[in-house]
Amino acid sequence: GQQLNQSPQSMFIQEGEDVSMNCTSSSIFNTWLWYKQDPGEGPVLLIALYKAGELTSNGRLTAQFGITRKDSFLNISASIPSDVGIYFCAGQLPSNTGKLIFGQGTTLQVKP
Amino acid sequence: DSGVTQTPKHLITATGQRVTLRCSPRSGDLSVYWYQQSLDQGLQFLIQYYNGEERAKGNILERFSAQQFPDLHSELNLSSLELGDSALYFCASSVSGSTPYEQYFGPGTRLTVT
Numbered sequence: 001g002q003q004l005n006q007s008p009q010s011m012f013i014q015e016g017e018d019v020s021m022n023c024t025s026s027s028i029f030n031t032w033l034w035y036k037q038d039p040g041e042g043p044v045l046l047i048a049l050y051k052a053g054e055l056t057s058n059g060r061l062t063a064q065f066g067i068t069r070k071d072s073f074l075n076i077s078a079s080i081p082s083d084v085g086i087y088f089c090a091g092q093l094p095s096n097t098g099k100l101i102f103g104q105g106t107t108l109q110v111k112p
Numbered sequence: 113d114s115g116v117t118q119t120p121k122h123l124i125t126a127t128g129q130r131v132t133l134r135c136s137p138r139s140g141d142l143s144v145y146w147y148q149q150s151l152d153q154g155l156q157f158l159i160q161y162y163n164g165e166e167r168a169k170g171n172i173l174e175r176f177s178a179q180q181f182p183d184l185h186s187e188l189n190l191s192s193l194e195l196g197d198s199a200l201y202f203c204a205s206s207v208s209g210s211t212p213y214e215q216y217f218g219p220g221t222r223l224t225v226t
Contacts, residue, residue, distance in 0.1 A: 042202055042217035097168035098206050098213055102155040
């Protein structure tokens with residue numbers, strides 16, 4: 001099925017470092033959502049973006065909706081051990097449905 | 113806690129069998145989505161219901177079917193199960209059936225077909 005291109009695939013960083021990941025697509029999206037998933041659990045919504053150029057923060061997390069509407073990035077500042085997990089971007093195409101198209105995920109590991 | 117509930121948490125069954133997964137959306141949400149997560153395919157959209165009616169279909173096999181009941185809970189039926197159907201199945205819900213609205217995911221059902 002259709003997927004977004006998410007990178008990097010994995011990251012191994014030191015506690016306190018900043019992290020950046022992004023998603024790109026050849027299609028235009030109406031909405032970008034960023035989720036975090038712990039093993040065996042459901043994805044947890046972190047940030048939702050609705051307008052091109054929008055920059056939104058949630059604590060140490062900041063995400064942006066790209067101007068072209070074809071990309072988005074997520075930054076995590078001053079990482080801590082509990083940031084460990086898999087981060088997914090998801091987009092909604094302009095349509096009368098809300099179905100999400102997901103990126104492949106970025107696995108983040110944080111070394112204390 | 114997202115407010116979306118799914119049962120059962122785990123399901124182990126044999127090839128050829130049929131199972132039913134259940135989902136209750138967040139209070140006030142009218143739309144329910146089903147997703148499948150496998151190691152090789154990632155998170156894939158299966159089907160969406162909005163206020164009892166099918167709204168969108170994704171890569172859902174003909175052996176799979178779903179419905180949304182008047183109380184808005186939804187069930188995903190998987191029949192003639194194959195080994196490759198082993199995966200995590202997630203339900204998500206949103207207020208509306210179209211964009212741009214957030215979707216909240218349940219804890220998932222882990223299906224193992226032996």
